[in-house]
Amino acid sequence: MSRAGEVFENPVTGERTVVRLGTDETKGELLVVDLYVRPGGAVAGEHIHPAITESFTVLRGRVGFRLDGREDIAAPGRRLQVPPGVRHEWWNAGDEEAHVLVEIRPAARFEEMIGNLFGLAQDGKTDAKGMPNLLQLALIAQQFDDVIRFTKPPWAVQRLLFAVLAPIARAVGYRGSYAAYLTRPASALVPVGPWPRPI
Secondary structure (H helix, E strand, O other): OOOOOEEEEEOOOOEEEEEEEOHHHHOOOOEEEEEEEOOOOEOOOOEEOOOOEEEEEEEEOOEEEEEOOEEEEEOOOOEEEEOOOOOEEEEEOOOOOEEEEEEEEOOHHHHHHHHHHHHHHHOOOEOOOOOEOHHHHHHHHHHOOOOOEEOOOOHHHHHHHHHHHHHHHHHOOOOOOOHHHHOOOOOEEOOOOOOOOOO
16 A cells, blocks of 8 residues: 555656555545656556546646547646546646646555556566556456456457456466565655645
8 A cells, every 4th residue: 555755657658656645544545646747658548447536637737638538738727537437548748747636536446456557567568558468458457347447449349358368368377466566665755745635
């Protein structure tokens, strides 16, 4: 579980998070992070969260968002809330590092999923967009079905394809979650100020 001040990085997608309020402090109900995204950085792909609400407040830079197919650029001061089930993705749309305050509710399972994706990226086990290979993705998709669903290919196709691939993936040594990634220490520990709660 995360604690305030811990830093986690995805070198492939260009994401660096500094925990403001960790799951250790909220018993997994809420995670608040300062997200820093390098120019050209982006989330791994369009997705939905079946039961998670995410809020994004742009603090610096320009961030592109696609919410339910509508694309927009958010400047500093803009807050977007993404309810469960809404297709979304985001990217740094500017020439400088973007800084976004992100709030995730509930957060415990999300944190496990992101720990695995960041760990795979750190170990060079993803493509240039931060996605693991198809066998690994099949198991992650099944393991974290309650947390995230990528929108391409369509969900019905993914379920069928991943059901076929999952036994093969397990047989060759892949897992849906890795204890080593969930216990990997933060890359740094930094002082953080109080969480600026939204009005």
